[in-house]
Amino acid sequence: MLRPGMCLLVGALLAAFLGEAAGTTTCFAGNATYPACSDDTACAGGSCTASVGCYCVDPITQCLPSSNVTCDSSTTPCCPEGLYWFPNQTCCSEELNCDPACVTGKETCGYADGDAVCQCNNTAYLHANRSRIAPTVDCRGDVMTVSISKCLLERFQYSASNMHLLENNRTECSGPSYVDIVNNERILFKQVPLQNGWCGTTFSVQGEKVTYTNALYIPPDFDLPIIISSALNMSFSCTYNMTMQTSLQTVLHPLIGTVTLPAINGTGTAQAIMAAYTNDAFTIPYQVGDELTVGSPVYIGIMTTFTDGDNFTLRAERCVAAPSNASYDTTGVPLITDGCALNQDVNAQYVSNGETLEVRFKMDTFVFQDMPEVYIRCDVRLCKKQTPDVCKCSSSRAGRSGGATASLSIGPLDLSVSIDVNSGSSTVVSSLAVLWSSLLVLLSLRLF
Template sequence: MEFPVGLCLSALLLMSGVAKAQNDPCSALECTGNEECIAISGSYGCGCQSRPNSDSFDAVQSCASSSSNFSLSRCQLFEAGLNVTSLHLNNPNCTGSIQNGRVFFYFDNDQNVCGTTLRSNGTHFLYENSIQKGAGSHGLISRNSWVNINFSCVYPLIQSISMPMAIQAAESVVFKEFLNQGSYQLRMVPYPNNSFVVPYSGNVTIDTNQKIFVAVEVDGVDSSQISTLLDHCWATPSDDMNQNIRWDLIINGCPNPRDGTVEVLQNGNSTSARFSFKMFTFTSVSDRIYLHCEVHLCLHNLGSCEQSCNPQTRRKRRSLNRLEPAAVTMAF
């Protein structure tokens, strides 16, 4: 059978195009619109069309509780001579994944610890890890590229929280966001009894000398490693926590001996601290009180976090700097 010359020529061109596509080293790279396929030292990869933050590989990090996402620019890594498939966290099994031209690394404190360490520097606690690649040689010298990028999630150990007494009872949450740091939530919740199941809500009237139960809770931290400690709680007749007219309820984690109604029910053994006291007003000043607490987060790996108020067995904790207060509004 004979075929027309034009048809044979078209078939040859088509086969040539298919072969060329199969042999094209750029076709499988899937470079993004901000990248371009280039060759460096004979190896093809996605290079950069622009280079912001080239000294840090355009690193971007997010922290939440005991987890972190850390990403780097794929094209900047390639242009630095680094093969992204050889990068990993402290645990070599924790490698990166490529999404939209970036290489993402992830760790948490559940199934993906990835060699993350937890430590405290006295004012903050830090989850630390690193992206690394060894030289890949056991000889005396090596000319292979290597990298070690350390990163961490940083959380303050001390916060302050306020609970103003007003007209409407509703749980309120303060969300603290820290630049280049992690974040967590503090909330102060009032309850009518020691079951701590159903909080006050709606329009509530609390009489003087009536017992009130308060929980100070922290969300967004790893409860297996961190506990909430109440260092100080006090009341003021206005929403200014630094007002000179004040009544101390808890001092250094223990009830104020001048107020025989205060009970510390739970402190240092979970992410929720609890206490109770009998309602009062400031004489000839205001018929409202505003409740404030200074909260200290404790790391279990530094020892027991539970606070003892027995004078004979009481432990001393290191003095930590008080950081910027966080005010939360909730009322009765």
């Protein structure tokens, strides 16, 4: 049987163990310097004010929040200097509290610039190999995401906060995009959009593949008394299958037009992009200076920056080629009607429409008799996927739902080269002159 004194000791140790296991801390009880805000004698009734803190009736003496005096830790510095707020116990403590919690075993909660912050535990990385400092690259969608361990960089005295991409010409090129905990380690992430020239990003094309490349530059920490590492300059890249959109960056002057699509369900907007291609894979864009023969096929692609392909598709309701910019000129040639390519005279055929977030159709080039200009106009919209085939060309408009229609027109198309239409000869004209010889894109938004 345990003696009473031993029982008290065991009870105290058990309570301490249970308290530690439950994540509790010792609240600061207050003293003459920092009395409790609810102490009528020492504080004369204090209060907590947003962005100011907790003070007694006089504006000089700081006080401690108590059960009768609450503190909003999201907007108020609840504790005096040297004490730290524990929201789960609504009290101040002399113990450090990092919120969110530090990585177990890899970090410790420390004091820096008046705040409790997570600091790398150098002991955990004492035997780390320098060769482990290598970025991991995730190639998804329209962005490259490069990541690297924060504490591993600090172990070899690199300045993680001063890392940047190949070109450091704007704010987006510098520092991490965000920080997250992955596999019990704090990781720095840098996101790089697939845009030629963005912070030094370049691309190369090989066959039907396009590769985007950049580099992550990380300098040593020059604030330390001893420099033990040279700057890191680590190249990274992602290779993608060529698409309608990525291929537009492979030429200097692609023939494109853009328009803002109406909002979906009253919120949010997206861009529609229209371009012309020379091949049926829609991966070789036309550009200013190209030549085209009358009667040869031209491939038109329309894509959108809207990303919800699970619930929406892009649909061209109607497309017309006309000698004027009047809305659906009666002398015009319909290319797509009610979502379907119908005109066989110019061999207009739809490849994909209302099935994905891309519209694809082809036509044979032609000119109008004695008409110097040609306009191409397409009405496009985002269409909701409700039932199978509801957005495809065979469905009626009444059975579809989604955003309003945006009218996208390309022109005027100046046919500046003399063409003898009746001679039967095949005449070469420059840069889509049979449909458009100069790229003057008129974008208009017409809601039905």
